[in-house]
Amino acid sequence: MKTRQSVIGVNLEVPNIQIGKICNNKLENLIETQIDQGESQKFILNKIADHIGDLMSEDVVGIGIGLPGLIDLEKNIVTEIHRIPSWKNVNVKSFFENKFNVPCYINNDANCFALGVKYFGKGNKCKNVIGLIVGEGFGAGLIIDNKLFSGGNCAAGEFGMIKYLDQNVEYYSSALFFKNVHKTSFTEILRKARKGDKKALKIFNEYGHHLGSALQNIILSVNPELIIIGGIVRDGFEFYKKAMWGKVNDTFFTPSTKGIRIEPRALPNLAVLGAAALYYDEQQAKVLEIEKQLRTQAEKEIENLLKNVEEGIFIIKNSLKFGSQYSAQLETILESKRLADKNFINFLKNKISNSDITTTKNYLEMMFDDSLDEKMIEELNPLDQIKVRFNESAKAKELMFSFKRIRNKNMKTTELFTMVKDITKQVELENKVKESEIKAKRQTEWVLAILKTEPVMMRDFIEGIQNEFQSIDSIFESAEQNKQYEPALLNIYSSMHLIKGNASMLDFSFFADNVHQFENKISDVLSKKKIMSKDLIELVNDYSEIKNAVYEIKEFLAQVGKLNTQIKPESNPQIVKSLENFVDKMAKEKSKKIILQSANFLEPDIPKRLQILVKDISIQLIRNSVAHGIESPKERNKMGKEDHGTLTLKSKKNQKQFSFSIHDDGRGIQIDKLKTKMQQKKEWKDINLDTLPDNEIYKSMFLAGISTSEKTDMNAGRGIGLDAVLKKVEGHNGTIEVESKQNKYCKFSIVLPLSSNN
Numbered sequence: 001m002k003t004r005q006s007v008i009g010v011n012l013e014v015p016n017i018q019i020g021k022i023c024n025n026k027l028e029n030l031i032e033t034q035i036d037q038g039e040s041q042k043f044i045l046n047k048i049a050d051h052i053g054d055l056m057s058e059d060v061v062g063i064g065i066g067l068p069g070l071i072d073l074e075k076n077i078v079t080e081i082h083r084i085p086s087w088k089n090v091n092v093k094s095f096f097e098n099k100f101n102v103p104c105y106i107n108n109d110a111n112c113f114a115l116g117v118k119y120f121g122k123g124n125k126c127k128n129v130i131g132l133i134v135g136e137g138f139g140a141g142l143i144i145d146n147k148l149f150s151g152g153n154c155a156a157g158e159f160g161m162i163k164y165l166d167q168n169v170e171y172y173s174s175a176l177f178f179k180n181v182h183k184t185s186f187t188e189i190l191r192k193a194r195k196g197d198k199k200a201l202k203i204f205n206e207y208g209h210h211l212g213s214a215l216q217n218i219i220l221s222v223n224p225e226l227i228i229i230g231g232i233v234r235d236g237f238e239f240y241k242k243a244m245w246g247k248v249n250d251t252f253f254t255p256s257t258k259g260i261r262i263e264p265r266a267l268p269n270l271a272v273l274g275a276a277a278l279y280y281d282e283q284q285a286k287v288l289e290i291e292k293q294l295r296t297q298a299e300k301e302i303e304n305l306l307k308n309v310e311e312g313i314f315i316i317k318n319s320l321k322f323g324s325q326y327s328a329q330l331e332t333i334l335e336s337k338r339l340a341d342k343n344f345i346n347f348l349k350n351k352i353s354n355s356d357i358t359t360t361k362n363y364l365e366m367m368f369d370d371s372l373d374e375k376m377i378e379e380l381n382p383l384d385q386i387k388v389r390f391n392e393s394a395k396a397k398e399l400m401f402s403f404k405r406i407r408n409k410n411m412k413t414t415e416l417f418t419m420v421k422d423i424t425k426q427v428e429l430e431n432k433v434k435e436s437e438i439k440a441k442r443q444t445e446w447v448l449a450i451l452k453t454e455p456v457m458m459r460d461f462i463e464g465i466q467n468e469f470q471s472i473d474s475i476f477e478s479a480e481q482n483k484q485y486e487p488a489l490l491n492i493y494s495s496m497h498l499i500k501g502n503a504s505m506l507d508f509s510f511f512a513d514n515v516h517q518f519e520n521k522i523s524d525v526l527s528k529k530k531i532m533s534k535d536l537i538e539l540v541n542d543y544s545e546i547k548n549a550v551y552e553i554k555e556f557l558a559q560v561g562k563l564n565t566q567i568k569p570e571s572n573p574q575i576v577k578s579l580e581n582f583v584d585k586m587a588k589e590k591s592k593k594i595i596l597q598s599a600n601f602l603e604p605d606i607p608k609r610l611q612i613l614v615k616d617i618s619i620q621l622i623r624n625s626v627a628h629g630i631e632s633p634k635e636r637n638k639m640g641k642e643d644h645g646t647l648t649l650k651s652k653k654n655q656k657q658f659s660f661s662i663h664d665d666g667r668g669i670q671i672d673k674l675k676t677k678m679q680q681k682k683e684w685k686d687i688n689l690d691t692l693p694d695n696e697i698y699k700s701m702f703l704a705g706i707s708t709s710e711k712t713d714m715n716a717g718r719g720i721g722l723d724a725v726l727k728k729v730e731g732h733n734g735t736i737e738v739e740s741k742q743n744k745y746c747k748f749s750i751v752l753p754l755s756s757n758n
Contacts (some may be wrong), residue, residue: 002586004023004059005023005059005061005144006021006022006023006028006057006061007021007022007023007060007061007062007063007064007274007276007279007280008020008021008022008052008056008060008062008063008064008276009022009063009064009065009066009112009251009273009274009275009277009278010048010052010054010063010064010066010114010272010275011270011271011274011275012048012065012066012067012081012109012174012450013064013068013109013271014037014068014082014083014084015034015035015037015083016032016033016034016083017033017034017035017048017051017406018030018031018032018269018271018272019031019032019033019048019051019055019270020055020272020273021057021060022273022276023056024507025051025119025120027269027272028550029055030269030272031051031054031055033047033051035084036048037084037085038085038086039086039671040086041086041087041088041090044084044086044087044238045092045095049095049096049099049100050107052096052099053099053100054590055190055542056100057331057346060102060105061102061279062102062103062104062105062244062279062282063096063100063102063103063104063105063106063279064104064105064106064108064112064274064275064276064277064279064701065104065105065106065107065111065275065278066095066106066108066111066112066271066272066278067081067092067107067108067109067357068081068082068083068108068109069081069082069084069087069108069153069157070108070153070154070578071106071107071108071153072153072154073150073154074106075091076091076092076093076094076106076175077090077091077092077524078090078091078092078106079250082137082697082706085380090372092106093105093106093175103279103282103665103676104277105278105281105282106278107148107150107154107275107278108139108141108150108154108155108157109133109139109156109271110131110132110139110140110141111131111142111148111154111157111274112129112135112141112271112274112275112277112278113133113141113173113228113230113270113271113274114129114130114131114141114142114143114148114157114270114274114495114727115131115138115141115272115277115278115280116131116267116270116272116275117129117130117131117143117226117228117270117272117273117274118143118146118277118278119143119266119273119277119280119281120271120273120275120277121228121267121275122141122226122228122261122263122266123228124228125147126143126224127143127223127225128143128144128145128148128222128223128224128225128226129142129143129225129226129227129228129252129335130142130143130157130218130222130226130227130228131143131228131230132227132228132229132230132231132235132268132273132276133230133275134173134174134175134229134232134234135174135175135178135231135233136174136175136209136229136230137160137170138159138160138169138170138173138176138214139158139160139254140157140218140273141157141161142156142157142160142222144222147176147283149732153329153565155682156322158173158175158505159214159217159218160696161177162214162217162507163211164213164214164312167180168488169214170176172210172214172353173207173210173211173213173273174231174233174505175205175231176201177210179382180206182203182519183208186232186233186236186719187232189203189236189460190235190236190239193236196420199478201239201494204236204239204240204243205239205240205242205243206243207236207240207243207245208240208241208242208243208244208246208247209243209244209246210474211233211240211244211247212243212245212247212248212250213247214246215227215244215247215248215262216247216248216251216439217258219248219257220251220253220256220292221254221563224260225259225260226259226260226261226262226263226621227261227262227263228263228264228265229262229264230263230264230265230270230271232263233310234357235264235267237263239265242585244527245262248260248301252747254482260386265745270755271608274396281498290646305347306392309327309329309753310329310421310491311327311329311331311420311421312326312327312329312333312334312419312420312421312422313327313329313330313417313418313419313420313461313517314326314327314330314339314418315406315415315416315417315418316364316378316403316415316416316418317414317415318413318414318415319343320331320341320343320344320345320364321341321342321343321344321346322339322341322347323338323340324339324340326339326340328746330420330494333399333420333421333422334390334420335390335391336349336390336669338684341601343362344364345357345364346358348388351386351388351389351390352386352389355640356383356386357384359382359632360382360383361622363377363381363382363383364403364416365418366380367405367570368413368420369405370405370411370412370413372405374404374405378507378509381401381402381403383399383400384401384402385398385399385400385423386398386399386401386426387399387533389755390534391535392532392534393443393537396423397422397710398422398423398424398426398427398428399420399421399422399423399424400420400421400423400639400731401419401420402420402526403418404416404417404418405417413494419553425652426523431753434556441510451679454498457506457574457578458506460500460552460612460615461503461506462550462553462609463612463613464498464499464615464616465499465502465550466550467493467612467616468496468499468548469547471495471545472492472495472496474747475488475495476492476543479536480533480536483533485531485536486531486536489522489525489526489531489539490526490540490723491727492522492705493519493523493704494527494541494704494723494727495724496515496518496522497620497724498518498616498620498724498728499515500512500515500516500519501619501620501623502615502616503580504582504585504586505514505578505579505581505615506578506618507581507585507617508553510655511549511553513544514545514549515546516540518543519547521538521542522539523541525539525574535609536691540586541744556713561665568691568699569702573602573710574603574617575606575611575614575615576596576598576601576603576649578615579596579598579615579618579619579622579649580596580598581593581598582619583622583626583647584621586622586623586626586627587626590626590627590632591632592626592630592631592633592645593633593644593645594626594630594644594645594646594647594649595644595645595646595647596649597647597648597649598649598712599649599651600648600650601649601650601651601660602651602653605651605653605658606651606658607658607754610658610732613657613728613752614642614660614752615734616728617725617729617750618649618660618662618729619661620722620724621723621725622662623750624722625647625662625664625666625746626647628666628670629645629664629667629746630645630647630665630667631645631666632663635667639743643664646666647664648661648662648663648665648666649661649662650663655754656754656755657751657752657753658751658752658754659749659750659752660749661748661749661750661751662747662748663745663746663747663748664745664746664747665744666745666746667742667743668740668741668742668744668746669698669701669740670741671694671697671740674697674698674700674701675689675690676699677700678697678700684700694740698740700736701722702723702725702726702736703723704723729750729752732752732753733752733753733755734750734751734752735742735750735751736748736749736750736751737749
């Protein structure tokens with residue numbers, strides 16, 4: 001149960017005194033009396049004390065007193081009171097605190113009036129309020145930015161003393177105006193005005209003009225939201241209001257008067273309520289001071305925390321900018337100084353991919369959307385673990401960002417508490433563990449593959465890869481010099497495609513997968529609008545890993561080779577046997593039935609220097625037939641074909657050339673699909689492809705990026721395999737021809753000259 005607390009307010013408005021008891025913002029008791037201005041200081045103090053004693057009870061926690069005079073607030077001494085000659089340097093505060101043993105607060109009566117407006121009246125929702133007491137004097141209490149402003153000698157707001165016309169503001173703008181100018185009283189003029197007396201109304205109009213001038217200067221000085229007029233002149237507000245507003249608005253600087261309210265005091269006994277408010281104001285000041293101290297202490301603790309934490313901690317505002325405070329470690333992790341108020345998204349640009357930038361922006365906007373469940377969208381965090389490159393030539397960092405909503409009292413997300421960790425070492429350690437596991441798995445695969453592969457085939461495989469590596473090394477080197485990245489990457493792609501085909505044929509699945517992933521990375525780089533030097537650097541690093549894997553194969557081959565030779569003595573190349581295994585493997589992967597017929601393919605006729613070339617071309621063409629040509633058993637049945645497809649391999653040799661062909665009895669070249677793909681390329685966009693003969697259409701198959709496959713996998717979809725074949729054939733001054741019939745067959749015929757001058 002809440003404890004009852006009361007405050008006693010005293011308003012000394014000579015000769016009148018008001019003493020009230022206030023509880024729960026309500027005036028419960030009020031004593032009104034008068035004093036003789038000529039009485040002694042002691043007599044007056046005791047009289048006030050007696051009346052306070054009448055209202056005193058255990059629940060009274062403080063006393064507030066409003067006085068019409070000058071007050072030294074630092075010493076709590078009343079230096080002078082208007083119309084009480086005996087009051088000089090009176091320590092009112094000490095007198096009443098000793099008398100009643102509760103805190104006592106004193107202030108100028110105008111200041112108390114302003115506090116009354118702020119705490120009990122219409123100013124409770126305003127930050128800047130003026131309580132203007134206009135009787136025979138003209139003084140104001142000022143609430144500025146929710147605080148009572150008393151000035152150095154408690155004399156702030158004495159606007160009546162400002163020079164105006166031939167006198168001062170008080171002379172023309174207080175109730176004295178009616179006496180000084182018209183030799184009558186405010187009360188008399190008010191009485192006549194209420195009866196409609198024209199002269200009285202004219203006098204009020206004149207007064208309103210003077211009061212408006214005074215208010216205009218006050219408004220221009222303080223720019224309040226509300227002015228409440230108290231004192232006797234408030235009673236005539238209706239008669240001088242129009243003239244007053246006319247003068248107030250007659251200013252060159254209209255922003256100061258925009259939205260301002262000027263109203264007469266409506267709440268009775270506001271001065272005594274305001275005196276009691278001295279206690280509330282003091283308590284609020286103490287609370288604010290405690291909060292300030294706690295905030296300062298918390299800020300110091302936060303500052304110490306931010307200096308010492310290992311993580312990067314910062315705030316993201318709803319404008320997506322960095323907050324003003326962040327941990328010292330953040331600048332180290334993000335390799336940047338003076339992050340405050342920088343846009344977080346702009347900061348990440350050129351450090352992560354454009355797609356990650358877009359995803360991050362969308363994610364942060366979702367985090368500020370309170371209609372979305374925070375836990376649900378946490379999993380969508382694109383920066384949960386991300387590679388960030390702060391310098392084009394430097395090594396990228398692995399960073400982990402986490403975001404938590406910060407809500408205001410209305411449960412609206414206003415900021416995001418953000419933490420970032422540098423997990424580069426952790427990721428590197430994890431990668432080393434994974435690499436060790438991968439290496440062990442890879443070595444097991446290699447041992448098995450080496451043991452079941454003919455030694456000469458293994459040797460050819462290594463030799464073929466090394467030849468491709470020499471070509472790729474040269475391409476990378478040229479690209480770094482001439483900055484022609486796209487054609488270079490297309491050529492590298494072709495070489496890697498051949499390497500992948502050979503690895504698949506020998507059942508080096510692990511190695512083939514790595515090469516396929518490298519192809520994916522090349523494809524991603526080629527899809528960019530602009531290829532940068534840093535993209536090439538990353539590809540070179542990945543390429544080095546593939547080369548290292550081949551060196552490991554060579555080392556294994558040296559160790560296991562002797563054992564393999566003992567088990568399988570070296571014999572002539574068995575290209576056909578390897579191709580048969582390759583066909584079986586691909587057929588299973590594609591859920592197809594395929595037979596390889598090679599009775600008319602004479603292996604001994606293949607010149608030694610062409611053996612690797614013939615094998616490479618055969619692998620790519622067989623891959624093409626299995627992926628694109630030969631149908632599934634279900635499709636073949638519908639077309640009246642046998643369940644199994646047939647690949648036929650033939651060769652021929654004369655004194656000048658060696659030729660061979662690969663024929664499949666599949667669906668043939670899908671010329672309509674091929675035309676659709678061609679039409680998407682700019683070189684054919686404006687050409688009517690229906691006017692071209694089929695053999696011209698077939699030539700497009702040998703260009704990079706043309707494929708009739710609907711999806712990309714290990715065996716098809718890149719549009720690179722036949723491009724690689726053509727380059728190999730032309731590199732040996734050979735030719736390649738294509739024949740096809742819809743739903744019947746497709747045949748590739750290759751002719752290679754035997755002369756070594758190529």
